[in-house]
Amino acid sequence: MLTTVFHLLAKARHARALHPRGVQTTGELTGTPPFPATAAVTVRLSKGAGTGPGKPDVLGIALRVPTESGDWDLLLSSTGTGRRTRLLPKFVRHWHDARLGTLAPYRYRGELLWFMAVPDGGEPPTRFTLHVSGKDAAWRQVATVTLHPGDRTAAPVAFDPVLNRPPEMELAPSWLAALREQAYEGSRRGRHVS
Template sequence: MLTTAFRLLARARRARAVHPRGVLMTGELTGSAPFPASATVTARLSKGAGTGRGLPDVLGLALRIPTGSGDWDLLLSTTGTGRFSRLLPTPATGWQRARLGTILPYRHRGALLWLMAVPLDPTASAPGRPPTRFSLHASGTTADWRRVGEVRLRDLRHDEPVPFDPVLNRPQELELAPRWLAALREQAYAGSRRGRRVS
């Protein structure tokens, strides 16, 4: 049922089921584990429901990060930063104070791992201007965030149909967690993929 629902939504929108419109950029990532030391990334900034400018929405940042075992599609959405608030998507009216997290954790080396991106540049406060610098942070179950990298973006382009997919594209050492919810997520992304192919 979940696969069908997301397939129909993607078909109706003629785009992704969620975060249907956005802007595409390229850039450089520098970091430490679980990120590579350096990589050229593709990024997409978007709004979850696609509301108009200045209206609240769940903002999104998608990063395609090359790794030694293939591409890693990391998807982040505006959320809280606390132990429990980071589990909930949080609408925001702009990028300046946005905190973009994975919401659901990964399992990395036997432990749960949440990731977060925080806008760094002042242009994030300008209407219609997406941020071009993000600091990257990681935490375990205690929500004690530590900085593990930075992304600098450039080359703003119109949105293109780059199929970011965190289910298909992730390093082998990072497992989506918890497993039962990861199974539902797989169904949702499968439906969205099918709907995009039809439209």
């Protein structure tokens, strides 16, 4: 049923079911594990419902990070930062007010990890710091991403965290991972993406 809902939504929008419109560019990532030391990344900034400028929405950043075991599509949306509030989307008007997190954790080496991107003060931002936390929601910085806002020549990327992730980055919990798989399958079908 979830597959059908997301299929119909993507078909009606002629775009992704969520975060239908965005600005794609490139950037440079500098990080520590689980991120590579340095990498050229593809970045997309978007709004969840696609509301107009200055109107509240769930902001999003998608990163395609090359790793030794394949591309990793890391998708983050504006959320809270506390132990419970990081599980909930948060509507914001401006990038400088946003903290963008993974609503659901990854299981990495037996530990549950949440990721968060903090933008600089720009509108739109040109730099993000990436942070990680475990169950305790104590955030520590693990990477920076510097955007190349003038580089809009990259071919459009269909970011997909279900299909594009290193095998050691397991979507968790398993019941939610199954729902996400259905939602992304429906969105892919609606956009006619193989």
